[in-house]
Amino acid sequence: MPLHVPPAPAPALRSVLAALGSPTAVREARTPSLRNAQGPVSPELPLPVHVLDRITPLDVPPRTRLAGWRFLIRSGDRAVAAGDTMLTPDGWAFSHFFEGPYVAATERALRQAETIPRHYQPRLLSVPELYMLTLWLHGDTGADGGEGTLQPSDLLVPLAPAPPGIAAHLPHRAADLLPVLTHRLAPVPLLGSPA
Template sequence: MPLHVHPAPAPALRSVLAALASPTAVREARTPALRSAQTPTRPELPLPVHVLDRVTGTDAAPRTRLTGWRFLVRCEGRSVAAAETALTADGWTFSHFFEGPYLASTERALRQADALGTPYQPRLLSVPELYMLTLWLHADPSADAAAGAPGGADLLVPLAPAPPGIAAHRPHRVAELLPMVSLRLSPAPLLGTPA
């Protein structure tokens, strides 16, 4: 398998396992598929979640920060939900369960990435201002999954639903996608003012 999935920090995994074992946490989750699971569930495919803090149209490197780890929660051979952890002052803690279109989209993008045949380290890159999530294929599979920024050899695969004008499930080089993101994040000039 060309994708090199790094293990999540042990406290992050433990917090998800504890939440899955808690009837209260599962019952209160807004995830009907997880609540109705009849067989044991298990967290798989931990992906570090990075948030894009800064992107400019210049040659300055984008800045990202690690905000959590996301696990696909599987039951009977299929993903029924995702579990996310967050880094707090006390360490890694369970944040929430969820389901929705990004679940299937993440699985699809991971299958596509695996078929590329190139070794990558999969991560998630969030652009909250655009409600955009991408599968970030980091070109250095041995790199620290908690650090770094998208580089020239990396690929970004927007997950569906993607913002208008950005094709979901199409791998983009960082130099191709980040300028489009930067353009969308730039404030529009006011009418009647020089551009």
């Protein structure tokens, strides 16, 4: 398998395990598939979730920051939900469970990435300005998953649903996709009033 999944911080994993073990946390989660899961559920494939703080001009390296760790919650042979953690002043804490299209899209993108012959470290990259989530395939497999810079040669795989005009599940080099995102977010000049 060419994917090198980085280890999640132990407190982040413990917080998700504790939430999964809490009938109250599971019952109050707005995830019917998690509440209705038959048999045991387990958190797997921890992925650091980075946020692209803002789209920068092409000559400035993009800035990302770690926002949390996401665990796919597996029941049987598929992911039925995800559990997010966040960093608090007291350390890593459980944030929430959720389900929806990004869970299946993440699983699909990871399977797709396993067929790429090059080795990568999988991460998630959120682009809030476009309501977009991508699988970030980082070329430095030995890097700390919570740190690192988006490199031009890294691959970004937009997850479905992707913004209009951006194909979901099609891998792009970061150097190729970031200019498209920059263009999408450029302010539209206002036309002057007719003379």
